Amino acid sequence: MHKASTLEFASRPARVGISFVQDPARPLPKRQLTDGMNVILKKGDQRVLVRSIRGNADGSFVGEIYGFEPSFVLDFAGMRLQEHLAFLDSHVFSAG
DSSP states (O other): OTTTTTTTTOOOOOOOOOOEOOTSSOOOOOSSSOOOOOOEETTTTTEEEEEEEEOOOOOOOEEEEEETTTTOOOOEEEEEEEEEEEEEEEEEEEEE
């Protein structure tokens, strides 16, 4: 499993919240990360797409990598599609 903090992923500034995306056909989501969400993290000029996250007892999260944008490659910075990534709330820029 990869760790966002070890791989030097970007972190949101303290005053900037997560951008929550919603499906207009569904009720407004809670403004917090919850199990099953998909999130976007950033490393360099790439967005790392992570799905089906789940929270850990220590407040961290883990999920499955399902894409890299804008490159659409199968691997990036030693990470591959379908591998797992552990991260903190501060690494998340967008969720839905």
